Amino acid sequence: MSHPLFIYFLISLSLYSSCTAHRHTFTVKEVPYKKLCSTKKILTVNGRFPGQTLKVYKGDTIYVNVRNRASENITMHWHGVEQPRNPWSDGPEYITQCPIRPGSDFIYEVIFSTEETTVWWHAHSSWTRATVHGLIFVYPRPPKSLPFPKSDHEVPLIFGEWWKKDVREVVELFMRTGGDPNVSDALTINGHPGFLYPCSKSDTFKLMVEKSKTYRIRMVNAALNLILFFAIAKHNLTVVSADGHYTKPINATYITISPGQTLDLLLHADQNPKSTYYMAARAYHSNPNINFNNSTTIGILRYTSSTSSSSKHYPNLPYYNDTSAAFRFFTSIKCLYSGQVPVKISRRIISTVSINNLMCPNNLCEGPNGSRLAASMNNISFVTPSHVDILKAYYYHIRGVYGTRFPEFPPLVFNFTADDQPLFLQTPRFATEVKILKFGESVEIVLQGTSLVGGGIDHPMHLHGFSFYEVGVGFGNYNVTEDPSNYNLKDPPYINTATVPRNGWVAIRFIADNPGVWFMHCHFDRHLTWGMKVVFIVMNGRGLNQQILPPPPNLPPCY
Numbered sequence: 001m002s003h004p005l006f007i008y009f010l011i012s013l014s015l016y017s018s019c020t021a022h023r024h025t026f027t028v029k030e031v032p033y034k035k036l037c038s039t040k041k042i043l044t045v046n047g048r049f050p051g052q053t054l055k056v057y058k059g060d061t062i063y064v065n066v067r068n069r070a071s072e073n074i075t076m077h078w079h080g081v082e083q084p085r086n087p088w089s090d091g092p093e094y095i096t097q098c099p100i101r102p103g104s105d106f107i108y109e110v111i112f113s114t115e116e117t118t119v120w121w122h123a124h125s126s127w128t129r130a131t132v133h134g135l136i137f138v139y140p141r142p143p144k145s146l147p148f149p150k151s152d153h154e155v156p157l158i159f160g161e162w163w164k165k166d167v168r169e170v171v172e173l174f175m176r177t178g179g180d181p182n183v184s185d186a187l188t189i190n191g192h193p194g195f196l197y198p199c200s201k202s203d204t205f206k207l208m209v210e211k212s213k214t215y216r217i218r219m220v221n222a223a224l225n226l227i228l229f230f231a232i233a234k235h236n237l238t239v240v241s242a243d244g245h246y247t248k249p250i251n252a253t254y255i256t257i258s259p260g261q262t263l264d265l266l267l268h269a270d271q272n273p274k275s276t277y278y279m280a281a282r283a284y285h286s287n288p289n290i291n292f293n294n295s296t297t298i299g300i301l302r303y304t305s306s307t308s309s310s311s312k313h314y315p316n317l318p319y320y321n322d323t324s325a326a327f328r329f330f331t332s333i334k335c336l337y338s339g340q341v342p343v344k345i346s347r348r349i350i351s352t353v354s355i356n357n358l359m360c361p362n363n364l365c366e367g368p369n370g371s372r373l374a375a376s377m378n379n380i381s382f383v384t385p386s387h388v389d390i391l392k393a394y395y396y397h398i399r400g401v402y403g404t405r406f407p408e409f410p411p412l413v414f415n416f417t418a419d420d421q422p423l424f425l426q427t428p429r430f431a432t433e434v435k436i437l438k439f440g441e442s443v444e445i446v447l448q449g450t451s452l453v454g455g456g457i458d459h460p461m462h463l464h465g466f467s468f469y470e471v472g473v474g475f476g477n478y479n480v481t482e483d484p485s486n487y488n489l490k491d492p493p494y495i496n497t498a499t500v501p502r503n504g505w506v507a508i509r510f511i512a513d514n515p516g517v518w519f520m521h522c523h524f525d526r527h528l529t530w531g532m533k534v535v536f537i538v539m540n541g542r543g544l545n546q547q548i549l550p551p552p553p554n555l556p557p558c559y
Contacts, residue, residue, distance in 0.1 A: 022062045024054065026076065028123075028132065029069040035162055036185055037199035042131040042167075043070055043123070049191050050158045050222070051134030054121065056112055057141045064108045066100055072168070073099030073125050074132070078110045079260060080119030080244040080496050081136070082465055085549045086111050087391050087516030090464055093125040094384050095519045095535060096391040098558035106556050112138065114467065117241035118218040118262045127525055130167045133158070133222045135262075138244065147336060148240045148249060151216035151266060155207060159230070159257070159281055160188040161223045161293065171529070178373055179366025180291060181526050187223065187281060187297035194298035205299035207279070209269040217265040221257040224525040226293060227284040227326065227458060227499065230255050231315035232301055233277040238266040239333065243495035245467060246336035254317060256284055256329040258460035260497040260523035273303030274310045282317060284326045286502040287457045294320060326458075327501060331473060333493040341469045341489045342442040342509045349408045349435065350446040350478065351378045352416060353461065353500055353522065353532055355453040356428040368453060374530045375522070376428035378407045381531030383432045388558045390434065390535055391517040395551065406433040406534055416450040416477050417503035426452050428531070435534060437512040439541035444471075447498070448478050448505045459500040459527065465518035465538075467496050468510035475504040483507070497523060512538045515548045 030041040033049060045051040056062060068074050077091035089108040090096045100106045115138050123132035135156050140146060161184035163170055174181035186193040189205040197203075209215060217237070221228055231237075231254040239250040241264035257263055271277065282296040296317075318325035356374040363370025374381045385393075385401050393401035410416075414425060437443060445468075449456050471487040487507065500506045521533035540547045 022056070022060065024062060024064045025067065026064055027067045027069055028074050030071065035193060035200070035203060036164055036197055038164055040164070040166060043128055045132055045134065049131050050160065051121070051132065053134055053156055054136045055139070056136065057139050058112060058116055058144070059141060060112050062110045064110060065105055066108060067105045068100045068102055071102055072128070073101055074123055074128055075099050075125045076108060076121060077124035078108070078119070078121050078136070079462070080262065081110055081115060082113055082467065082514060083111050084113050084514055085516065085547065087465065087518065087548065088551050088555065090518070091124045092464065092519045094386065094389045096517055097389050098556045099125055100556050104556060107552070107554060109552065115244040116140065116246060117244050117264050118220070119244040120220045120222070120262060122222065127167050127171050127224060129222070129525070130161065130163070130224055135218055135220060137218060147246055148266065149214065152213040153215050155215050155217045156190065157217050157219040158190050159221045159223050159228055160191065161226065162186040162188055162193060174526070175529070177366040178360055178371065180373065183291055183293040184224070187226070187293065187295060189279070189281065189297050189299045192299070196296055196298050207299065207301045208304050209301060210304050211269055211273045213269050215267040215269065217267055218262070219257065219265060220262045221259050223259050225259070227256065227258045227460065228281045229284050229317045229326070230257065230279070230281040231317055232267065232279040233313035233315040234271050235267055235277060235301070240264050240266055242333050242493055243467065243497060245494045247493065248334040248336055248491065250332050252329065254315070254325070254329070256326045258497060258499045258523065260460055260462045261495070269303065273305045276312045277301040278312070278314050280315050280317060283320055284318070284322070285320050286323050287455055288321060289454050290457055323501065327473070330499060334491040335469070335494045338491045341471060341492060342511055343489055345442045345444040345509065347437065347441050348444045348446070350410060350448060350480070351534070352410045352448050352450050353377055353459045354379070354428070354450040355457070355527070356381065356426050357453050358427050373453070374428055375527045375532035377532060377534050378410055379412060379428050380406065380433055381428040381430050382533045383430050383531070385432060392558065394517055394537055395548065402432045402434050402535070404434055404436050406435040410448070416448055417456070418451060421452050430531070433534070435536050437536055437538045439512060439515055439539050439546055441512045442509070443512050444507060444509045446478050446505055446507045447500045449500045449503050451503050456503045458502050459532065460497050460523040461500060461506070461520065462497040462523045463518065463520045465514045465516060466510045467494050468498070468508040469494055470498045470506060471509050472507035473501065473504065475501055478505040514538055515540045515546060
C-alpha cells in the first residue's frame with residue numbers, strides 16, 4: 001500500500017503541472033543610477049538594472065502586465081520565445097504592436113513551447129533595451145531531466161553597455177547628423193563596469209564559488225553594438241546550450257557571444273581556492289576602420305574558503321580582430337539532437353546585408369565624405385510604419401501600410417566582397433516591403449555580407465517567431481551551386497541569432513509553421529536603426545491550430 005505522503009506528493013505534482021499560467025508586473029520607470037563618477041536617470045523595470053529574472057517550466061504560459069510610468073514609449077520583446085500563433089505579444093514597435101505610451105498598460109501573453117534552457121526579455125522600442133532587459137530561466141517539466149549533469153548553483157550573467165549620456169541623446173545625435181553613434185563608455189557584467197573604469201572599484205561583479213561545486217552560468221549578450229569575447233582565468237567552460245536549446249557539450253577556454261545570443265555554461269570550481277581569478281569580456285570587432293569600444297570589463301571569482309589571496313590570475317582573451325577565434329567558437333556549436341534539419345527546401349531567399357550611405361545636402365552629414373549612413377537587406381532600407389503596425393494592417397486588411405515585394409534575390413548582382421565598390425551600389429531604396437511565406441514551407445535564407453561603405457562588418461541577424469538551423473557559414477561570395485554541398489544537415493546549431501561574418505555569408509533553414517508577422521533584423525542596434533531589417537508574414541494554414549490567434553482586447557491603440 002502506498003504511503004499517504006507519497007500519494008499527496010503525486011497529487012501536488014499533478015496540480016502543479018496543470019497550473020502553468022503565471023502573472024508578473026513590469027513597471028517601467030526612470031530611476032537614478034550612479035556609474036563612472038556620474039549619475040543619470042535610466043529606464044528600468046521595477047527599479048532594477050539589469051531587470052529581474054523570470055523562471056518558467058517548458059510549455060508554460062505567463063502574463064506580464066507592462067505598466068509604462070516613464071516619459072517615453074515602450075514595448076517588450078521575449079527574445080527566443082517562439083510565441084506559437086501569437087505575434088500579438090511579440091513586441092517590436094510598429095511591427096506587431098503600437099507602443100505602450102506613458103501612463104498606459106498592456107498585458108503580454110508569453111507562450112513558451114519548444115524553449116528548454118535560457119532566453120531573455122528586453123524592450124523593443126528605439127534603444128530602450130540598453131537598460132531594460134533581463135533573463136528567462138526555462139526548466140524541463142517534471143519528470144523530464146536535463147541532458148547534462150545538474151549544477152549545484154545557477155548564476156545569471158548579463159553583458160551590457162553603459163553610456164554616460166542619456167541613451168536618447170545618443171540616438172538623437174547620430175540620427176540627426178547621419179554619422180556613427182558615439183560608442184559606449186563602458187562594458188558591464190550584471191550592470192557592473194569593473195575596477196578598470198573610473199570610480200568603479202566597488203562597482204565590480206563578484207562571484208563566490210565553493211570548491212568542487214558546479215555552477216551553471218546562464219548568459220546573454222545584451223550589449224547594443226558589440227560582439228564579445230569572454231573567459232575566466234584558469235577555468236574551462238562547458239557549453240551545454242545556445243539560444244534556448246541544448247547543444248552537444250563543448251569544452252572552451254573562451255567563448256564568443258553576439259548581441260541577442262544566450263549561452264548556458266557549466267563552470268567547475270576545481271582550482272586552488274587560495275587564489276583570485278578574474279573574468280573578462282571585451283569586443284570582437286573585425287573592421288578597425290569602424291570606431292568601437294575597445295575597453296575591458298572585469299569581474300572577480302573567489303572561493304568561499306579563501307581568507308586571503310596568495311596569487312591573482314587574469315584570463316587570456318583572443319585579440320579584438322581575431323576572426324578565426326570568433327568563428328572557431330561559433331562553428332563549434334552543434335545541436336544535441338541529429339536528423340531534424342529540413343533536407344529539402346521549397347523556398348530559397350538570398351539577401352545581402354549591407355551598410356549604405358546617401359548624399360546629404362552640401363555634404364554636411366557626418367557619414368563618409370559628408371554622406372548619411374544607412375543599412376539595408378537586398379538594397380532595401382526598411383522604413384518602419386509610424387501610425388499603424390504591420391500585424392494590425394495584415395490582420396484587418398488595412399491597405400497602404402506595407403508592400404509585398406521584398407526580393408528573393410539581390411536586385412543588383414556584383415562582387416559583394418570586393419575591395420573597391422562603385423559608388424552607385426551604395427545608395428539603397430527606402431521602402432516598407434515584406435516577404436509572404438506559405439504555411440508549412442521549408443525555407444532557406446542565405447544572408448550575404450557585403451563590403452559596401454567601409455569594408456563591411458559582421459552582422460548578428462535575429463529572427464522572431466522561430467528557431468532555425470544554421471546549416472552553413474563561409475567567407476567570400478556565396479556560391480549557390482557549390483556551397484550547399486558543404487552544409488551540415490546532421491547536427492547544425494538550432495538557434496535564433498546567426499552571425500554573418502564580415503564579407504561572408506550564413507545559411508539558415510526552418511519550417512514556416514508559425515503563422516503571423518515576424519521580424520528579422522540585425523541585432524546591432526545602430527544597423528537596426530539604419531534599416532537592416534525585414535518582415536516575414538507566414539500565412540494561416542488550413543487547420544484550426546494553424547491560424548493566428550485572435551487579438552487581445554487591450555492592444556495599445558495606434559494614433
